[in-house]
Amino acid sequence: MLDLAAELDRWFRRGRPFAVATVAATSGSAPRQAGAALAVDADGTVAGSVSGGCVEGAVYELCRAALAGHGPPAAVEHFGRTDGAAAAGQDGDPFAVGLTCGGELDVLVQRIDPAERPETGAALAAAAAGEAAALARITAGPPALLGRALLVRPDGCHEGMLGDPVRDASAAAEAAALLAAGRTGTAVLGADGGRCGEPLTLLVESSVPPPRMLVFGAVDFAAALARAGAFLGYRVTVCDARAVFATPRRFPGAERVVVDWPHRYLDAEARAGRTDGRTAVCVLTHDAKFDVPLLARALRLPLGYVGAMGSRRTHLRRLEQLREAGLPEAALARLRSPIGLDLGARTPEETALSIAAEIVADRYGATGAPLSAARTPIHRPHPALAAAPDGP
Template identity: 60%
Template sequence: MLNIADTLYDWCRAARPFALATIVDVHGSAPLPVGTALAVDTDGNAVGSISGGCVEGAVYELCQQVLADRGAPARARFGYSDDDAFAVGLTCGGELDVLVQHVDPADQPHLTTALEAVTQGRPTALAQIIDGPEDLLGRTLSLLGDGSAYDGTLGSPGEDRAVAAQARALLRAGRTSRIEVGGDADTCPERLSVLVHTHAPRPRMLIFGAVDFAGALSQAGHFLGYRVTVCDARPVFATSTRFPHADDVVVDWPHRYLEHTEVDARTAVCVLTHDAKFDIPLLRLALDLPVGYVGAMGSRRTHDHRLKALREAGVLEDRLAHLHSPIGLDLGAHTSEETAISITAEIIAHTHRGTGLPLTRGTGPIHPPAPGAPPSATRTAA
């Protein structure tokens, strides 16, 4: 639905009900992906597309019917018809599953806030129930910014927390995806299929230092869904040939590049050079920026010297507390690949407030309560 967020936001602000048709599943070849939507308001105005034109008329009529009935959501499947080339269908040979629901902005006020965030370019996730009990179909839950809190409800606190946890991960990766939750009598009694719509660029991983470890780390970061940049002041080392998994390879002084590039609360800064002439001005700047993670490679002796130099450069203790150095978790890593896993494991643990300890040493729920959830809430793995 976020493909038509601008118009939906205008309709929500005007408290104008509308019918929303969303692609919830695709089989074979289809022109548009899951999550794409078409909407029709009470005046018959239509916006969006779900097939590039070949089934729009039928979907428009279904939307008008749902608007008129103000009843339960309707489902439809559209596919190519061999018997009648002019029948409603997809000439590309694929099939679309479409959910059409009546939306009254007054019933879901958080939807207006979420759509506004999308129109302003802010990271946003909207979770929409697309399969489950009829009275829950179409309900939504939204996460804004870093996803630390959520708004709306899908039916029960347990379901909300389970969906929010997975939606938060999808938001970080900037991926729209269908997830399954529930079926647990203790926390999520209803089995639900939920489509999580996300609006967010991929989070950034900035790797400073075109060293061997950077090659493995750029590959691991790419695998986790980061937009990876490798930066080094030495052109002979900073080449796309050496770092094929990086989205960008930049030749520049690290602190100068960081000063002018875009970062946010999801950005991970990994300093691998362990060379003071690069590290100190870079870390001094990085620790003053609103990034999610700052880590620096080096021995414990290097770390002690680095802290002394940063203090002399005017970095305050409360900022130094945000520095992960030596970088990574203690996994006993030796190779570049093992070290990359150690670093990304620490980033994941820091991002999701994990302990980094073996699960066998813990008790209680595997996943702690989500930030923003009620204090008494607990979650099980969904």
């Protein structure tokens, strides 16, 4: 639901009820991940998506029914695989609603009344403002508890109630951990808030400020990459020590243009806590006096992506210089150089596409190979999600 925060915050402020359907759990090749949502207001206006089209009509009708007061205030609906031809051949309904991709979705459908959900309104307002916040909602457990919500701040403070102080404290701790990692996921608690009793499943949606892309080198490739980064949702900064090239007019796609030595700027940003495991660093300067000090620092930081432009010969020479600077092989293995995927790119725009594609593939641990030739799942979770099982 927090992925629709900008729109839903406006609806909430109007004080009118709306219904929201949120993907609570997935399996198989599901088109959207947990937290994706579709919302419907009293006028029938739709925002968002839960499946990319497969079950949108059915979910819309469920939201309309929830708004009209038909059924409980919150309920979980399951959508599985459907194949019209196969179903028809087995006396099934060839028009059955389901996912043709072979995945399965559990969707929490809930009526939201602003007068009764202040914690939800606060979570939407925080997410819409770009602030860090998590919203934990019960998606499995006793029917009377479905949809109950808790807003959790980065410092662990929380608003709302799940029905029991011990349960609230346990849920807040689980949500704070997911928020610190910038993850949306599920957690399982016992009904008493511990690990015993009838289990409760929480969907924890994390909203964190947009990730940063730091582009070093005020060149024409940087201008195209700044636009691509902004399109992907990054807050883009272009940095170069040469004031004549590093001007806002040349980089309209960047949020900031900074005149500073690249390594000095990265040092300052890291010390100030403005880089993290989602930050992408792209080095486009082609100049060892800038590249080597910068990469020597970047490869020692817990960044999401570090790439550097240059020929293969330049790359090998740069590796030797970095080894001389004391970097171990494990750090050097993190360097994506020559930067980008092999698309045959030539123009700045094509090169920016190549770099952006590698950043996305790297984020999800994907190969970058053509899907037509691959045998891996099309939709996959972030590696951190796959490595951290839900619940106890």
